[in-house]
Amino acid sequence: xxQKSIRIRKQPHTACNQCPIRKLALFQGIPPExxxxxxxxxxxxxVVPAKTxxxxxxxxxxxxxxxxxxxxxxxxxxxxxxxxxxxxxLPGDFIGFQTDQKGMVSHSVSALTESIVCGFPRSRLQEMxxxxxxxxxxxxSMGSKDMNLCQQHQAFRSRKDxxxxxxxxxxxxxxxTREHLNRNYDPETNSVVFPPTQEDIGxxxxxxxVHVNRILRQFRNLGLIECHHKRxxxxxxxxxxxxxxxxxxxxx
Amino acid sequence: xxQKSIRIRKQPHTACNQCPIRKLALFQGIPPExxxxxxxxxxxxxVVPAKTxxxxxxxxxxxxxxxxxxxxxxxxxxxxxxxxxxxxxLPGDFIGFQTDQKGMVSHSVSALTESIVCGFPRSRLQEMxxxxxxxxxxxxSMGSKDMNLCQQHQAFRSRKDxxxxxxxxxxxxxxxTREHLNRNYDPETNSVVFPPTQEDIGxxxxxxxVHVNRILRQFRNLGLIECHHKRxxxxxxxxxxxxxxxxxxxxx
DNA sequence: CGACCTTTTGATTGGCGTCAAAATCTGTGG
DNA sequence: CCACAGATTTTGACGCCAATCAAAAGGTCG
Numbered sequence: 001x002x003q004k005s006i007r008i009r010k011q012p013h014t015a016c017n018q019c020p021i022r023k024l025a026l027f028q029g030i031p032p033e034x035x036x037x038x039x040x041x042x043x044x045x046x047v048v049p050a051k052t053x054x055x056x057x058x059x060x061x062x063x064x065x066x067x068x069x070x071x072x073x074x075x076x077x078x079x080x081x082x083x084x085x086x087x088x089x090l091p092g093d094f095i096g097f098q099t100d101q102k103g104m105v106s107h108s109v110s111a112l113t114e115s116i117v118c119g120f121p122r123s124r125l126q127e128m129x130x131x132x133x134x135x136x137x138x139x140x141s142m143g144s145k146d147m148n149l150c151q152q153h154q155a156f157r158s159r160k161d162x163x164x165x166x167x168x169x170x171x172x173x174x175x176x177t178r179e180h181l182n183r184n185y186d187p188e189t190n191s192v193v194f195p196p197t198q199e200d201i202g203x204x205x206x207x208x209x210v211h212v213n214r215i216l217r218q219f220r221n222l223g224l225i226e227c228h229h230k231r232x233x234x235x236x237x238x239x240x241x242x243x244x245x246x247x248x249x250x251x252x
Numbered sequence: 253x254x255q256k257s258i259r260i261r262k263q264p265h266t267a268c269n270q271c272p273i274r275k276l277a278l279f280q281g282i283p284p285e286x287x288x289x290x291x292x293x294x295x296x297x298x299v300v301p302a303k304t305x306x307x308x309x310x311x312x313x314x315x316x317x318x319x320x321x322x323x324x325x326x327x328x329x330x331x332x333x334x335x336x337x338x339x340x341x342l343p344g345d346f347i348g349f350q351t352d353q354k355g356m357v358s359h360s361v362s363a364l365t366e367s368i369v370c371g372f373p374r375s376r377l378q379e380m381x382x383x384x385x386x387x388x389x390x391x392x393s394m395g396s397k398d399m400n401l402c403q404q405h406q407a408f409r410s411r412k413d414x415x416x417x418x419x420x421x422x423x424x425x426x427x428x429t430r431e432h433l434n435r436n437y438d439p440e441t442n443s444v445v446f447p448p449t450q451e452d453i454g455x456x457x458x459x460x461x462v463h464v465n466r467i468l469r470q471f472r473n474l475g476l477i478e479c480h481h482k483r484x485x486x487x488x489x490x491x492x493x494x495x496x497x498x499x500x501x502x503x504x
Numbered sequence: 505c506g507a508c509c510t511t512t513t514g515a516t517t518g519g520c521g522t523c524a525a526a527a528t529c530t531g532t533g534g
Numbered sequence: 535c536c537a538c539a540g541a542t543t544t545t546g547a548c549g550c551c552a553a554t555c556a557a558a559a560g561g562t563c564g
Contacts, residue, residue: 076407079497084407098396101501106400129389132359136388137381143395144350150402155328155336157409158458161519197542204408210518213544245331249353414552449510463552465512 006046006054045118048072054117055096061105063119065095070115071195074107075203083198085204087150088173088196089178095144097125112195128149151251157206160245162215165205167244170225172236175251186231194232258298258306297370299325306361306369307348313357315371317347322367323447325360327455336442337456339402340364340448341423342432346394349377364447397462403501412497414467419456419496426486427503438483446484 032218045068047052055061057076072089086107089095090216095117100106120128129136147174156165177187184193198216207215212214219225224240226233234240297320300306307313309328324341338359342349347369352358372380381388401424408417429444430437436445450468451461459467471477476492478485486492493499 055257065309076403078407078411080411084411084413086403086406097392098400100400107403126389129392130385133382133385133388136385136392139348140381140388140392140395143392143399146350147395147399147402148350150399151328151338151405154338154406154409155330157406157456159330159332159334159336199542208521209543210522210545212489213542214520217544250358297518451510460553461511462513462554465510466552 002186006048006052008044008046011106014076017239037225048111048117050111051112054111054115055105057106057108058104060103061174062122063121064125065066065098065117067093067095068116068118071112072109072115072117073112073196073200073204074108074109083203085200086204087146088176089205092180094139096122097139097143107137112200139192156245162207162211163218164244166207166212166215167219167224167240168174168246169201169205169244170232171204171234171237171240171244171246173249174232175248179251189233190235190237191226191231193230194227195230215229253379258300258304259330260296261300280401297368300363300367300369302328302363302366304363306363306367307357309360310356311356312355313348314374316349316374316377317345317369319343319345320368320370323364323451324361324369325364325448325456326361328359335455336458337452339398340428342428344432346391348374349391349395364452367377400502408497414457414459414463416496417459418464419465419471419476419492420498421453421496422484423436423486423489423492423496423498424503426484427500431503441484441485442487442489443478443485445482446479447482 008233044056049068054065054072067089069091072095074086074089074095075083076086077083084216089109095109096105129139150167156168158169173194173196174192177194181193186192196204197209198212201207202209205212216225216227219240220227222236222239222244224234224236227233264450268288285380298306300322306317306324319341321343324347325337326335326341326347327335327341329335341361347361348357350358385466404420412420425446425448426444429446435443448456449461450464453459454461454464468477468479470490472479472490474488476486476488476495478487
């Protein structure tokens with residue numbers, strides 16, 4: 001795959017907490033005057049073209065990021081070349097904090113759509129958090145929320161069949177999108193912008209794109225969903241939630 | 253299952269960082285004089301009998317815990333009654349921090365062996381962390397380590413077959429035990445105390461106990477492991493690690 | 505010693521992967 | 535604006551890994 005270059009954004013937004021995104025979790029609800037110091041740490045914003053890698057697993061990264069706009073995927077590739085998507089990142093998500101003992105990130109991150117990320121030098125993260133206990137606590141509880149979600153995926157994976165795990169994933173992404181990016185939600189049709197391909201879905205839930213396709217067609221036949229032009233229409237949320245044992249409170 | 257009662261320990265250890273466990277992660281390496289304040293928060297220690305529930309999923313718990321001694325399992329049960337073990341907790345692990353939006357824990361915790369836990373009132377956790385930024389940061393990075401492990405499980409689950417996931421789990425638990433509880437490790441035979449049943453293993457990796465049994469027998473036939481009397485003997489660690497794509501650095 | 509839990513083994517079934525090929529969509533250059 | 539290449543979706547045939555069902559053989563604890 002050809003890798004376009006990541007460029008530095010010319011006119012960075014002054015502060016992430018002023019961006020058009022409804023919830024930007026890390027700084028959400030903290031009064032602006034208490035955030036002036038973030039300017040000291042904020043380095044710059046980057047534009048990541050679609051299908052481009054932000055960083056590669058097993059590299060040592062200088063930055064941690066907040067996703068500002070776009071969809072990204074955290075993933076790993078096995079020796080046999082199979083890709084596992086660990087998590088879809090949506091605007092507001094914190095990316096690249098996790099490292100192993102050697103300081104290497106354990107996963108790759110790439111952009112599904114053109115994305116904008118804010119980078120902080122990792123070297124300054126510790127001092128930044130020590131100066132701001134609230135932020136550290138926030139980071140811990142964001143981590144704990146992500147952990148919940150990860151464990152849900154883990155739990156659902158082997159306990160549930162293809163119908164159930166796909167139903168769960170669709171609703172998870174639907175609600176996270178609606179929560180984070182209300183401008184991408186259309187109440188008329190109960191639909192959201194939905195960039196992942198069937199192969200992405202497969203790599204996330206651990207099925208082949210072929211099988212994902214069969215299941216999605218079933219869902220369409222049953223009148224549960226509709227999807228075209230990178231939008232996902234949820235037609236029967238209740239039945240879908242029941243099928244996937246999905247509970248909204250897990251994601252928002 | 254009959255549920256024995258959890259009793260309060262008569263003579264609590266004065267501080268967790270003085271206990272015989274080599275690494276007690278949350279307070280590891282923090283000088284004792286800086287830990288006096290923990291006494292203020294530490295409430296009491298509890299003894300949890302084997303096969304007993306510490307708390308149940310969807311309850312609101314008053315405490316967060318540090319596991320002091322024993323093996324515990326964090327798990328969930330699906331509507332169909334299947335149990336998924338999310339994580340085995342070993343001494344030093346922090347338990348019960350994760351909650352959903354309603355403040356309910358998302359998982360149950362029960363003891364595989366008789367266990368001792370230290371409880372802190374959850375209500376005081378926030379003030380405790382705000383007074384001690386180092387601790388909050390520590391908590392965040394412990395969370396990030398757990399997250400790594402959870403993602404590994406997630407990744408390996410569907411990408412790998414039964415041999416691979418069981419090999420991975422065995423080595424993970426072997427190394428975590430050795431790391432946390434060197435008194436339970438016997439260098440002579442390269443073995444550790446290993447309380448989980450084959451059914452526990454199955455519930456953790458998402459296989460039936462029947463299939464786990466078949467795989468373990470294969471491993472024994474191949475001379476990779478040996479197990480009896482609640483001990484696990486690793487005979488050919490290299491081959492096992494290769495089979496499970498296991499890397500020590502992920503767990504310690 | 506008896507009740508119950510855990511391990512072990514066999515026979516059968518089914519969900520999902522694999523392989524293959526056609527149809528449709530997307531974007532890029534002439 | 536069209537043409538073409540590559541990506542993505544769709545559909546069918548076939549095979550295998552692991553689930554299920556069933557039952558016997560240890561192990562453990564009161």
